[in-house]
Amino acid sequence: MSSNIEGEPKVEAALLRQVIDLIPHYIFAKNAEGVYVLANECVANAYGTTVFELEGKTDADFSHSPDETKGFRRDDQAVLSTGKPRVVEEVMTDTHGQSHLLHTTKIPFYFPDANSPCILGLCMDITERRQHELQIRFLALHDSLTGLGNRTTLKTALDQQIQAHEPFALLFFDLDHFKTINDSLGHTVGDRYLVEISERVKGCVGDKGTVCRAGGDEFLVVLPRVGHLEAARVAESALTAIRAPVESAGMNLLGTSSVGIALYPEHGSSVEVLMSQADGALYAAKTAGRDAVAFFTHDIETAAKRKLAIHNGLKAAIAAGDVRTCYQPIVDASSRRIVGVEALSRWTSLELGVVSPAEFIPLAEETGIIQSVDDLALTDALRTQAAWARRGFDIHVAVNLSARQFQSQGFEEKLLHLCRAQGGNLNRLALEVTEGVLLTSIDRCAKVLASLRRSGVSVSIDDFGTGYSSLAYLRKLPISTLKIDRSFVMDCTNDPDQAAIVRAIIAMAKALRLHVVAEGVETEEQAALLCDEGCEYFQGYLFSRPVSAQEVFELRDKRLG
Numbered sequence: 001m002s003s004n005i006e007g008e009p010k011v012e013a014a015l016l017r018q019v020i021d022l023i024p025h026y027i028f029a030k031n032a033e034g035v036y037v038l039a040n041e042c043v044a045n046a047y048g049t050t051v052f053e054l055e056g057k058t059d060a061d062f063s064h065s066p067d068e069t070k071g072f073r074r075d076d077q078a079v080l081s082t083g084k085p086r087v088v089e090e091v092m093t094d095t096h097g098q099s100h101l102l103h104t105t106k107i108p109f110y111f112p113d114a115n116s117p118c119i120l121g122l123c124m125d126i127t128e129r130r131q132h133e134l135q136i137r138f139l140a141l142h143d144s145l146t147g148l149g150n151r152t153t154l155k156t157a158l159d160q161q162i163q164a165h166e167p168f169a170l171l172f173f174d175l176d177h178f179k180t181i182n183d184s185l186g187h188t189v190g191d192r193y194l195v196e197i198s199e200r201v202k203g204c205v206g207d208k209g210t211v212c213r214a215g216g217d218e219f220l221v222v223l224p225r226v227g228h229l230e231a232a233r234v235a236e237s238a239l240t241a242i243r244a245p246v247e248s249a250g251m252n253l254l255g256t257s258s259v260g261i262a263l264y265p266e267h268g269s270s271v272e273v274l275m276s277q278a279d280g281a282l283y284a285a286k287t288a289g290r291d292a293v294a295f296f297t298h299d300i301e302t303a304a305k306r307k308l309a310i311h312n313g314l315k316a317a318i319a320a321g322d323v324r325t326c327y328q329p330i331v332d333a334s335s336r337r338i339v340g341v342e343a344l345s346r347w348t349s350l351e352l353g354v355v356s357p358a359e360f361i362p363l364a365e366e367t368g369i370i371q372s373v374d375d376l377a378l379t380d381a382l383r384t385q386a387a388w389a390r391r392g393f394d395i396h397v398a399v400n401l402s403a404r405q406f407q408s409q410g411f412e413e414k415l416l417h418l419c420r421a422q423g424g425n426l427n428r429l430a431l432e433v434t435e436g437v438l439l440t441s442i443d444r445c446a447k448v449l450a451s452l453r454r455s456g457v458s459v460s461i462d463d464f465g466t467g468y469s470s471l472a473y474l475r476k477l478p479i480s481t482l483k484i485d486r487s488f489v490m491d492c493t494n495d496p497d498q499a500a501i502v503r504a505i506i507a508m509a510k511a512l513r514l515h516v517v518a519e520g521v522e523t524e525e526q527a528a529l530l531c532d533e534g535c536e537y538f539q540g541y542l543f544s545r546p547v548s549a550q551e552v553f554e555l556r557d558k559r560l561g
Helices: 004-021 041-046 066-082 127-141 151-164 179-185 187-208 228-243 271-287 298-320 357-367 370-390 403-405 411-422 442-454 472-476 486-490 495-510 524-532 549-554
Strands: 028-031 035-037 086-093 099-109 120-125 168-176 210-216 218-224 246-249 251-253 256-264 293-297 325-330 336-347 353-355 396-400 429-434 458-464 481-484 515-518
Touching: 028 041, 028 099, 028 458, 035 041, 066 086, 066 099, 066 120, 066 481, 099 127, 127 151, 151 210, 151 218, 151 271, 168 187, 168 228, 168 271, 179 187, 179 251, 187 218, 187 228, 187 246, 187 325, 218 228, 228 256, 228 293, 256 271, 271 293, 271 298, 293 524, 298 325, 298 336, 298 370, 325 370, 325 549, 336 357, 336 370, 357 370, 370 396, 370 411, 370 429, 370 549, 396 458, 403 411, 403 429, 403 442, 411 442, 442 458, 481 486, 481 495, 486 495, 495 515, 495 524
Parallel strands: 256 293, 336 396, 396 429, 429 458, 458 481, 481 515
Antiparallel strands: 028 035, 028 120, 086 099, 099 120, 168 218, 168 256, 210 218, 246 251, 325 336, 336 353
């Protein structure tokens, strides 16, 4: 009996040792001199030793960092001197040189028969947890793709600058035609392009400001303590950097950006107003031809208000019938007689006056209303084509098709339904799409276009030569016509380079057995050059502006131009 009683402390000690060694945290006890009187295997393993070797020694006997040892001792002494528990975060470097962040609780206590207090310590390794917390915190404030600050960081930077009451500039970058790169070459290439551009912008700004990505292809820069000249210099420097080719997937990607700039306090005194003014300036830069810098002005503010009015009024205008369809003749290059027309949407508002398609079509695309615009043009065109045919005027009608409409599910079925409802002839219908639309997915486009061709519909490439594309699609897709963009036609008689581009497009189209329509023909000199090069069809103000269906019918037997 007595021997069992005498053996119980040993059993309890062994059990205690087993328990604390199984706990996956650092457990230890030290006396007033910092000597370990108890430690579990977790502590011993960290120091690359055993429990028995550790007990009776201090941190200084094992630690590779004198500073860490001093820190441990300082916290221990604080607990001993106050007699109160203490919770601290400590860094311990293990025997392999790896640092661990420890959440440590230190409690004063007395061993039996001890004259001075000891310290009981429990440490939890929170290294991974802290890394995760930092990562979450980083992602909350930064863009996951580029590592730049996000909108939250931007707002914080703007708030700080406004509270400092010092002048600063807000630069709003939007990459020109990035969607074409993304759609034609894929999101992986597009992401690489964005990362490279972000590095270039950051390199131009340096430590002078904060660079943030607002999402998509938009970047914003906050430049403290600068005015008009320095803001313009940084913006132009960034545009130069962006213009340089970006090598990706074995290709040199060429791109540009537009920049809008607002100044504090000159252009606004709140985050919301400055963002709006910079956005308005950006819109002005894009409207001016892109690859440009624009500062906010009151004229831009007026334009921004008009843009908002257009945005708010377009849907109602479509429902009210205020958006109507006009037709611009396409003439044979030899006879100058009408062989077809292009349907064009026009809007005259009681409040806004004449609203240019260059104003309302981009807004319709942004908001998704473009499908309603497309449906209206298709319906009117098919109805008009049927009416003309009944009167013996059986010509092709071309209708512009947006990317959203072309990519929508069931588009072919909807087109067939519209044609039957309006009595139109699909063999006399041409759909005009831009290069960017076709390059979103070559395989899907090929399938859709093949289905349309079987129904009799022909497809034209509008604004050919302005897109970011591969010419391979001309061979792969069932296309019938190329329309040379007006930007090439405009200067073809006085710019040898433009004339060479026009010749090349016509020659290529002939080789691929495609028809060619030259857009924007306004002078006889242009028409003569195009005719000499073998262009078959013309469209432009030399022959007719967009007019009503009745006016087109009245021109049917006339030689235009």
